[in-house]
Amino acid sequence: MQALPSPQQLRYLIALAELRHFGRAAAACSVTQSTLSAGLLALERQMDAQLLDRDVGKRVVFTPLGDEVARRARVALDALEAIPLIAQAARAPMxxxxxxxxxxxxxxxxxxxxxxxxxxxxxxxxxxxxxxxxxxxxxxxxxxxxxxxxxxxxxxxxxxxxxxxxxxxxxxxxxxxxxxxxxxxxxxxxxxxxxxxxxxxxxxxxxxxxxxxxxxxxxxxxxxxxxxxxxxxxxxxxxxxxxxxxxxxxxxxxxxxxxxxxxxxxxxxxxxxxxxxxxxxxxxxxxxxxxxxxxxxxxxxxxxxxxxxxxxxxxxxxxxxxxxxxxxx
Structure with missing residues (x-):
């Protein structure tokens, strides 16, 4: 069975796609910059795909595949986060x-x-x-x-x-x-x-x-x-x-x-x-x-x-x- 990205890896990817800055993305995820970078590298190895173009200097540039994965990650994470909300809404409305x-x-x-x-x-x-x-x-x-x-x-x-x-x-x-x-x-x-x-x-x-x-x-x-x-x-x-x-x-x-x-x-x-x-x-x-x-x-x-x-x-x-x-x- 193929290993799936973790919710945390998806959060790292989405934050970086939105902010286009490793330091600000790490702060938004409440982790260190090294932790975020390591999480994204692990995601790329897991997928056997390059999501970031690292040949452009210090700028954050996503590959076309990286942009598509980030877009789908937003949808997937929204669906995942909705699961506990359904239970919460049923248990305690408003x-x-x-x-x-x-x-x-x-x-x-x-x-x-x-x-x-x-x-x-x-x-x-x-x-x-x-x-x-x-x-x-x-x-x-x-x-x-x-x-x-x-x-x-x-x-x-x-x-x-x-x-x-x-x-x-x-x-x-x-x-x-x-x-x-x-x-x-x-x-x-x-x-x-x-x-x-x-x-x-x-x-x-x-x-x-x-x-x-x-x-x-x-x-x-x-x-x-x-x-x-x-x-x-x-x-x-x-x-x-x-x-x-x-x-x-x-x-x-x-x-x-x-x-x-x-x-x-x-x-x-x-x-x-x-x-x-x-x-x-x-x-x-x-x-x-x-x-x-x-x-x-x-x-x-x-x-x-x-x-x-x-x-x-x-x-x-x-x-x-x-x-x-x-x-x-």
Whole structure:
């Protein structure tokens, strides 16, 4: 019977493939660099194959075979690590660490209510939070560094199972004295195409969602303007609007949390078109803790404002994403 690689050898290989540095990979695996190197050499001898190109100096370069083995090692290790999780989930649902990723346009406004809710509903859960932009959270989730994400959809969520929870409408935010503030109770969607918009910087899904809303009203080139103002956070964006640098779209969640206090910014609802994002949870497809994540989503519905709760069938954007996901998996 052929000898199989050990889980530790797979961890060494994956860490080196991700970090491309022997010292950092060893630290990530909590071993010395010599131990990691020896483990990889033993793996190569065991497989009778060269996984690393050692003729390129100090750089870490994988052979084509090494890249393929590392890719399959991730899949194999995920499957192996899922076995005890299945038993744990059956024995003690919603118990133990729950590593949750949350995006910056949700975290500051929802966490003051989310954390006490989860402590009350699931006292055995040890919540570990990470805030980052969607793309990096998805990467951490795919590498097993996170368990579940609190997302704003639609998003590029290939490989995830998702549950929509509620809609978070977009609100037009305009500086004092702007025509929107003086003459309108609601802003028609097509009026946004002629406005100079203040946007979040690249990497925030809210930037793309803002652009999509504006383009519903017709052609809009504000995103490509070299004079467009960009902000790294919603708090900065709100203050830019307050200083008369342009008009912006803010999630109702942020407005209700008082982000505009002291800015003088005036808000108006949008009429016409689909002007909202959908708050939901996502996790790796076929995770053994799927039942826990469904329970988490159900608990989070208690935080939905008013009658904004949705299902995948009730939200066209999310339903479309779900169809794509089913086709992918």
């Amino acid at each position: 118990h133990g660490p729950m590593r949750m990723g949350v995006i910056p346009t949700i975290g500051p406004f929802l966490l003051p209510r989310l954390v006490p809710l989860l402590r009350e509903r699931f006292p055995g859960m040890k919540l570990v939070l990470t805030e980052d932009v969607t793309e990096r959270l998805l990467e951490k989730l795919s590498k097993g560094r996170l368990d579940v994400l609190l997302l704003a959809m639609p998003c590029m969520c290939d490989g995830l199972e998702t549950i929509p929870i509620w809609r978070d409408p977009f609100i037009v935010a305009a500086p004092p004295g702007h025509p929107f503030a003086i003459n309108m109770a609601d802003v028609p969607l097509n009026r946004l195409q002629s406005e100079h918009m203040v946007l979040l910087e690249d990497g925030h899904c809210l930037r793309e969602q803002t652009v999509d809303v504006c383009r519903q009203g017709g052609s809009w080139s504000g995103e490509e303007s070299e004079t467009a103002h960009t902000a790294s956070s919603l708090h900065t964006l709100a203050r830019m609007i307050g200083q008369g640098l342009g008009v912006g779209l803010l999630p109702r969640m942020a407005v209700d949390s008082g982000i505009l206090n002291g800015t003088g910014v005036v808000t108006r609802s949008i009429e016409g078109g689909q002007a909202w994002r959908t708050i939901g949870v996502g996790w790796r497809a076929k995770s053994p803790r799927a039942a826990d994540y469904h329970a988490l989503a159900q608990a989070l519905r208690a935080l939905a404002p008013g009658d904004t709760s949705v299902s995948a069938e009730g939200d066209p954007a999310v339903a479309s994403a779900a169809v794509g996901l089913e086709a992918a998996v």
